[in-house]
Amino acid sequence: MNLTDKHKYQLLLEISQKVRDTLDLDETMNHLLDTVKTVVDYDAAGIFILNQDLVHKRHEQPKGKIAGIAHRGYDHIQNGQDDMLRFGKGITGHVISTNTSMIVPDTRLDERYVKARSQTLSEIAVPILRNKRAIGALNLESNQLSAYDESDLEVLQFIADAAAISIEKAMLHQQLLEKGLLDKQLQIARDMQSQLFPDKSPHIPGYDIAGICLPAEEIGGDYFDYIKLPRRELGVAVADISGNGIASALMMTAFRGLLRMHTRGRLGSVKIAQAINRLLPEFSGYSHFVALAYVVLAPDNNVFTYTCCGQQPPLLLHADGSVENLEEHGPALGILNDVNFTNEKKSMSTGDILLLYTDGVVELTDLAGMEYGMQRLVSVVNQARDIPSAKLIQKVTQATQHFSGTPNYQDDFTLVIIKRI
Numbered sequence: 271m272n273l274t275d276k277h278k279y280q281l282l283l284e285i286s287q288k289v290r291d292t293l294d295l296d297e298t299m300n301h302l303l304d305t306v307k308t309v310v311d312y313d314a315a316g317i318f319i320l321n322q323d324l325v326h327k328r329h330e331q332p333k334g335k336i337a338g339i340a341h342r343g344y345d346h347i348q349n350g351q352d353d354m355l356r357f358g359k360g361i362t363g364h365v366i367s368t369n370t371s372m373i374v375p376d377t378r379l380d381e382r383y384v385k386a387r388s389q390t391l392s393e394i395a396v397p398i399l400r401n402k403r404a405i406g407a408l409n410l411e412s413n414q415l416s417a418y419d420e421s422d423l424e425v426l427q428f429i430a431d432a433a434a435i436s437i438e439k440a441m442l443h444q445q446l447l448e449k450g451l452l453d454k455q456l457q458i459a460r461d462m463q464s465q466l467f468p469d470k471s472p473h474i475p476g477y478d479i480a481g482i483c484l485p486a487e488e489i490g491g492d493y494f495d496y497i498k499l500p501r502r503e504l505g506v507a508v509a510d511i512s513g514n515g516i517a518s519a520l521m522m523t524a525f526r527g528l529l530r531m532h533t534r535g536r537l538g539s540v541k542i543a544q545a546i547n548r549l550l551p552e553f554s555g556y557s558h559f560v561a562l563a564y565v566v567l568a569p570d571n572n573v574f575t576y577t578c579c580g581q582q583p584p585l586l587l588h589a590d591g592s593v594e595n596l597e598e599h600g601p602a603l604g605i606l607n608d609v610n611f612t613n614e615k616k617s618m619s620t621g622d623i624l625l626l627y628t629d630g631v632v633e634l635t636d637l638a639g640m641e642y643g644m645q646r647l648v649s650v651v652n653q654a655r656d657i658p659s660a661k662l663i664q665k666v667t668q669a670t671q672h673f674s675g676t677p678n679y680q681d682d683f684t685l686v687i688i689k690r691i
Contacts, residue, residue: 295440299340312410314343319406360384394418480659481686491518492682550604589621630681
């Protein structure tokens with residue numbers, strides 16, 4: 271049929287009426303096939319979209335290049351077996367790859383035709399365009415020879431062009447739904463991860479202790495913990511798991527379990543580091559490693575023992591403002607076998623402050639690319655050393671955010687402050 275302005279208006283109105291009440295992509299496609307049937311007859315039809323342009327639900331990712339969204343008259347279309355869907359072959363694949371329409375009077379004579387049904391003798395296909403690029407195709411097949419002509423092509427292309435708006439709207443809606451679901455899942459994961467951190471600071475006479483972990487993304491790979499030990503001692507751990515995102519968060523959970531399991535006995539910090547170093551690859555497969563600073567505080571004699579494995583060495587700020595840089599005692603955990611870790615003992619006098627932190631605290635940069643650095647951290651802490659540890663941490667976060675010009679961190683930010691008062 272030839273399209274007059276009146277026919278075009280009626281088609282647009284019909285398409286609009288059928289799809290206006292739905293944002294579901296499958297429903298939109300099926301409504302469009304119903305509309306096509308009223309103006310161009312077919313024995314089989316399909317609307318096919320490139321797989322890369324679709325958002326798929328979990329466990330529903332098609333293996334092929336083209337995903338069949340809606341179809342009629344085909345006995346079966348299987349992604350794993352159909353060459354058109356798997357490799358983008360056939361008339362439909364040609365239309366999508368070339369951005370051009372096709373009329374095939376006799377499919378038996380066209381080598382590009384993929385035999386999806388034995389009865390088909392002629393075919394017509396037009397691209398569905400978005401931003402001048404084919405994201406899919408509208409395809410009709412007939413059991414009659416030469417069933418389609420240029421007037422049918424005009425009608426079909428008009429419908430495809432009009433449908434592209436509805437298809438794009440439905441695709442964007444699906445993307446928003448999937449993003450919303452992902453955001454919700456990430457929020458749940460973040461809430462669960464936050465439960466792994468201490469909910470309050472330990473109360474130890476003569477000491478003021480506080481800690482914070484601010485992930486750079488929804489979930490992070492940094493970790494800190496307070497662990498009650500025998501003889502009224504306290505274990506304090508600050509760790510940084512390599513990488514970022516969900517994989518690092520899962521590794522952090524595994525590491526936390528290993529650390530807490532091995533601190534239940536009477537193993538010293540060196541034995542704990544060696545045990546975790548040996549076991550960690552069973553969880554990570556050597557794809558992740560853990561940088562750890564682990565301190566055992568003995569408040570009865572005001573001595574702490576520390577082991578530093580690939581982590582930023584703790585800083586001991588004395589009451590007179592001087593800084594003692596503690597040493598690293600070995601590589602990060604989970605990299606090398608048979609590492610001989612060591613530890614060291616230090617005393618804390620009244621007014622001394624011990625800082626345990628990850629690289630996200632000192633390696634953040636300003637707009638010019640300059641790092642915050644250890645000296646700025648020490649300066650902020652020394653200037654406000656008389657306030658409680660929790661407020662001192664707030665001073666550090668405010669200073670680092672002011673330095674970088676943003677409240678967001680480039681890397682996970684973890685800081686624990688231990689003050690002897």
